[in-house]
Amino acid sequence: MRIVVDSGLCSGHARCNATAEDLFPLDDLGYVAVTDPTVPAGQEKRARDAVSACPERALSLIDT
Amino acid sequence: MTTPTTEVTDHRLVGVGAVDEAGDRFDALRARHRVVRVIEPERSYWMVLDHDLVRECLQNPAVFSSEVITPLSPDPPLSMIPIQLDPPEHTQWRRLLAQYFSPRTMGLLRPRLEERTAELVAAIRARGACDYVEDFALELPTVVFLELMGLPIDELPTFLAWEKQALAPTGEGDFDKDRQIGGIFSVVGYFQAEIARRRESGERGDGLLGAMLGWELDGVPAPDDALVNCCLLLFLAGLDTVAMSLSFAMHHLATHDADRRHVAGLAAAGEPIDDVVEELLRFYAVPEVGRKVKQDIEVGGQQLRAGDLVLFPLVAANRDEALVAGADALDLTTGQAAPHLAFGAGPHRCLGSHLARIEMTVALAGWHRVIPEYALRPDTTPRAYWGNVHGIFALPLAEFGS
Numbered sequence: 001m002r003i004v005v006d007s008g009l010c011s012g013h014a015r016c017n018a019t020a021e022d023l024f025p026l027d028d029l030g031y032v033a034v035t036d037p038t039v040p041a042g043q044e045k046r047a048r049d050a051v052s053a054c055p056e057r058a059l060s061l062i063d064t
Numbered sequence: 065m066t067t068p069t070t071e072v073t074d075h076r077l078v079g080v081g082a083v084d085e086a087g088d089r090f091d092a093l094r095a096r097h098r099v100v101r102v103i104e105p106e107r108s109y110w111m112v113l114d115h116d117l118v119r120e121c122l123q124n125p126a127v128f129s130s131e132v133i134t135p136l137s138p139d140p141p142l143s144m145i146p147i148q149l150d151p152p153e154h155t156q157w158r159r160l161l162a163q164y165f166s167p168r169t170m171g172l173l174r175p176r177l178e179e180r181t182a183e184l185v186a187a188i189r190a191r192g193a194c195d196y197v198e199d200f201a202l203e204l205p206t207v208v209f210l211e212l213m214g215l216p217i218d219e220l221p222t223f224l225a226w227e228k229q230a231l232a233p234t235g236e237g238d239f240d241k242d243r244q245i246g247g248i249f250s251v252v253g254y255f256q257a258e259i260a261r262r263r264e265s266g267e268r269g270d271g272l273l274g275a276m277l278g279w280e281l282d283g284v285p286a287p288d289d290a291l292v293n294c295c296l297l298l299f300l301a302g303l304d305t306v307a308m309s310l311s312f313a314m315h316h317l318a319t320h321d322a323d324r325r326h327v328a329g330l331a332a333a334g335e336p337i338d339d340v341v342e343e344l345l346r347f348y349a350v351p352e353v354g355r356k357v358k359q360d361i362e363v364g365g366q367q368l369r370a371g372d373l374v375l376f377p378l379v380a381a382n383r384d385e386a387l388v389a390g391a392d393a394l395d396l397t398t399g400q401a402a403p404h405l406a407f408g409a410g411p412h413r414c415l416g417s418h419l420a421r422i423e424m425t426v427a428l429a430g431w432h433r434v435i436p437e438y439a440l441r442p443d444t445t446p447r448a449y450w451g452n453v454h455g456i457f458a459l460p461l462a463e464f465g466s
Binding site: 009011012013014015017018026028029030031049052053054055056057 | 119123159162163165166167168338400401403404405407409410411412413417418
């Protein structure tokens with residue numbers, strides 16, 4: 001499973017980070033800055049919860 | 065495909081009523097319309113009530129411009145920075161401001177917020193009663209504002225007085241323009257003098273204000289009048305929004321025993337109340353955000369024309385079933401917060417949202433740890449007002465138990 005960020009839509013609500021801080025790190029301004037888009041095995045539910053927490057619908061997941 | 069324009073003539077942007085009415089007054093309208101034309105005697109505007117449409121419009125600043133942010137002021141005399149700027153001008157200011165309001169930076173304020181909350185709550189507990197609005201909700205964000213800006217804390221009474229003058233309505237719910245402008249000029253004058261003083265001393269001084277004095281736009285120092293403008297916006301946007309979100313939250317908890325006990329239980333156990341705060345923010349979202357249409361566009365089957373004004377009452381979007389099943393009721397026990405729009409959406413997403421969340425979390429947890437039992441003071445019925453921001457005039461609480 002891989003995280004896909006639409007950075008044009010991210011406006012820094014940081015709800016993904018509040019839900020799964022390790023999977024969705026933030027940059028210094030508070031916008032999402034995913035460094036490793038691969039979701040580790042066992043972390044799929046946390047990733048899904050974080051994606052659905054985004055008020056902008058800026059995040060999605062694709063199965064790999 | 066557009067449908068014939070549907071108009072309503074009995075809705076008012078500004079008014080007073082029962083506390084629940086502030087949010088409930090959109091329910092019946094949303095059941096009938098996604099987008100509706102509101103005709104008032106003194107103004108007319110479109111109102112978007114559908115969650116997805118509100119999000120999509122706010123994400124589209126090229127069409128929905130922030131040149132006008134409320135139908136109450138269709139020709140604003142001054143463009144407030146950065147809330148009334150559109151990209152790309154907006155983007156520069158936003159980048160300068162963002163790091164000072166990031167989740168990480170705001171997290172550093174938590175200990176000070178906890179300390180101040182504990183002081184305020186202890187004093188209220190000792191008195192055995194309070195007006196939550198005056199004695200707590202207005203004070204906490206103002207203290208934080210002064211500290212964040214790097215201003216002396218003994219300015220607190222002065223700033224509280226200006227805040228009331230600039231933002232609160234009269235007892236009848238009217239907004240007295242002259243009184244408000246007087247308050248705004250006082251704030252502007254204060255920041256002009258403070259910036260001039262710091263410039264003359266050659267030392268930028270503390271806090272965000274100190275940092276602002278070093279800001280550059282396109283390689284040129286930001287002009288002082290733009291900095292004053294930005295300081296005014298931080299004052300106007302950050303103080304009574306938090307105060308009133310807290311007041312609606314506490315009004316709810318004071319009038320819903322099971323919910324109050326739930327929050328008190330979490331606070332007593334030291335459990336996080338973040339989801340509680342999210343649900344209260346969702347259900348009682350206080351801002352009604354405006355935009356000006358820059359080019360003809362169809363929204364929800366209605367044809368909007370360039371120059372039209374649009375209003376987005378965020379509470380209406382947040383109670384739309386399209387957001388989450390059961391959105392028309394408040395439920396503190398869902399375990400997963402809905403991705404609500406209480407802080408708006410798009411590039412103008414509330415800059416202070418991370419501060420507001422921490423303020424609300426600390427304030428509600430700190431209160432309930434010390435005062436788990438309370439109720440509206442008998443024989444009082446709090447009243448709400450609405451306009452650009454919903455508010456409560458006073459919230460007398462008592463019956464703190466043994």
